[in-house]
Amino acid sequence: MQLKGPRRLTTALLSVTVFGLNACSASNGATAPSAAPGTTGGTAAARSPASQASTIGTAGIGDPDFPTDGNGGYDVENYALKLAYDPPTRKLSGTASVKARAAQILSRFDLDLHGLTVSKVNVDGRPARFTRQGDELIIDPATAIAKGAMFKVAVDYAGRPDPVRNSSNLGTYGFIPTKDGAFVTSEPNGAKTWFPCNDHPADKATFDFDVTVPSGTTVIANGEMRGAPVTSGATSTFSWREGHPMATYLATITLGKFDVKTGKTAGGIPAYAATDPAFRSDLDFLYSTSAKVTDYWSKVFGPYPFSSTGGVIDDFSAGYALENQTKPMYGGFQPDESIIAHELAHQWFGDSVSITRWKDLWLNEGFATYAEWLWTEHNGGLSADRTFTDYYSSKDAAMWKYPPGVAQRDDLFNTSVYVRGAMTLQALRRQIGDETFFKLLRTWTAQHKYGSATTDQFVNLAEKLSGRQLDDLFNAWLYKPVRPTLQ
Ligand SMILES: [Zn+2]
Numbered sequence: 278m279q280l281k282g283p284r285r286l287t288t289a290l291l292s293v294t295v296f297g298l299n300a301c302s303a304s305n306g307a308t309a310p311s312a313a314p315g316t317t318g319g320t321a322a323a324r325s326p327a328s329q330a331s332t333i334g335t336a337g338i339g340d341p342d343f344p345t346d347g348n349g350g351y352d353v354e355n356y357a358l359k360l361a362y363d364p365p366t367r368k369l370s371g372t373a374s375v376k377a378r379a380a381q382i383l384s385r386f387d388l389d390l391h392g393l394t395v396s397k398v399n400v401d402g403r404p405a406r407f408t409r410q411g412d413e414l415i416i417d418p419a420t421a422i423a424k425g426a427m428f429k430v431a432v433d434y435a436g437r438p439d440p441v442r443n444s445s446n447l448g449t450y451g452f453i454p455t456k457d458g459a460f461v462t463s464e465p466n467g468a469k470t471w472f473p474c475n476d477h478p479a480d481k482a483t484f485d486f487d488v489t490v491p492s493g494t495t496v497i498a499n500g501e502m503r504g505a506p507v508t509s510g511a512t513s514t515f516s517w518r519e520g521h522p523m524a525t526y527l528a529t530i531t532l533g534k535f536d537v538k539t540g541k542t543a544g545g546i547p548a549y550a551a552t553d554p555a556f557r558s559d560l561d562f563l564y565s566t567s568a569k570v571t572d573y574w575s576k577v578f579g580p581y582p583f584s585s586t587g588g589v590i591d592d593f594s595a596g597y598a599l600e601n602q603t604k605p606m607y608g609g610f611q612p613d614e615s616i617i618a619h620e621l622a623h624q625w626f627g628d629s630v631s632i633t634r635w636k637d638l639w640l641n642e643g644f645a646t647y648a649e650w651l652w653t654e655h656n657g658g659l660s661a662d663r664t665f666t667d668y669y670s671s672k673d674a675a676m677w678k679y680p681p682g683v684a685q686r687d688d689l690f691n692t693s694v695y696v697r698g699a700m701t702l703q704a705l706r707r708q709i710g711d712e713t714f715f716k717l718l719r720t721w722t723a724q725h726k727y728g729s730a731t732t733d734q735f736v737n738l739a740e741k742l743s744g745r746q747l748d749d750l751f752n753a754w755l756y757k758p759v760r761p762t763l764q
Pocket residue numbers: 278279619623641642645
């Protein structure tokens with residue numbers, strides 16, 4: 278994620294910091310299922326606290342800052358979303374099929390879903406009982422699922438998606454209706470506004486999308502299209518597949534009127550760019566810049582992890598861009614090279630190597646911001662070290678008070694997570710030298726490709742490759758509420 282325009286200290290935050298808690302997460306906390314027996318029938322297992330722990334999947338995946346985000350007890354392998362959307366009525370309907378493996382015996386488990394009406398739930402083809410509590414869809418399969426078993430949940434649902442609005446984290450996100458369709462960007466936890474899911478980056482899965490819209494509307498999802506859209510009567514169905522694991526917040530079915538350009542980068546990576554008609558004149562720039570940035574990062578960060586690259590400009594004035602996997606989305610503005618470099622760096626840092634807990638967000642945003650500095654240097658502008666020095670002399674007290682290694686749940690996208698996170702990398706580079714530093718970045722993206730990782734793992738790898746003890750450096754830069762002294 279990155280704000281439209283450069284992040285300037287002291288001013289950048291004004292556009293994203295609003296009063297109050299993240300409404301979505303706060304209401305989750307208040308209405309989280311207590312796992313109390315009796316709410317859906319009270320089986321013998323549900324009445325015994327000891328066995329509850331072993332047969333009921335928890336309402337959260339275990340992220341202490343977002344206690345009801347994601348769910349426990351299973352790991353999703355694939356989402357198959359067969360959906361229809363009608364822009365004039367703003368109605369979404371269809372079936373989400375979730376294929377998962379049970380990590381424990383499951384007599385009950387949750388999916389995350391915000392709003393929308395569920396009409397039917399099947400587990401392995403058999404009807405299952407279900408209830409709604411806040412943003413939890415609680416499912417009781419007809420028979421308990423064995424530990425280690427693969428199972429498939431099919432959820433039929435419909436309604437008008439209700440995106441998260443005015444959050445302190447990111448303004449409006451999730452499935453956002455637009456004049457001609459929808460702009461779909463879900464960081465951190467807005468995927469549940471359009472499909473039932475395990476809504477946390479610690480559980481990644483492959484995705485299949487079949488989306489039916491009025492003919493003349495284009496659907497843009499992650500990965501690649503599976504053939505041309507199929508038109509039947511007044512509707513067209515677009516089929517897309519993302520065959521690499523993806524966090525739920527990176528999934529998109531942005532749709533509307535679009536001009537599209539496809540081809541390959543000079544390095545041979547399939548490329549796709551699309552612009553709303555209001556941004557038609559930016560299509561060639563978006564396409565060619567995305568292509569050259571992808572090729573350059575492939576040299577600096579290691580092989581491009583996905584099967585295609587690209588970018589999309591819609592006319593919804595989100596005021597930010599999001600690194601949706603293979604399809605970064607730019608919300609209502611002309612992206613410059615810097616923000617394109619940022620969002621495409623996320624394909625390595627955030628999308629392929631994902632975070633395990635939101636507090637580690639600097640592993641995404643610090644790295645993508647550092648990539649902006651590298652891009653500037655690559656193009657003959659300020660060196661990354663000079664950018665570091667300029668920020669270091671900044672009198673911005675807020676950044677020095679906010680340790681970027683612990684992103685705060687109600688202020689996840691603080692400038693410190695971005696800029697001081699990036700400074701952490703330059704401070705590290707100064708200490709371990711260029712050769713080891715860039716080897717570290719490439720080793721990191723290779724070791725955790727398609728997985729989820731933690732800050733501790735990054736620190737350990739940096740120490741291993743450099744042969745140095747780096748606790749003092751990382752402690753000062755990531756965890757102390759004061760400006761670090763320079764070594
Ligand atoms: Zn970002």
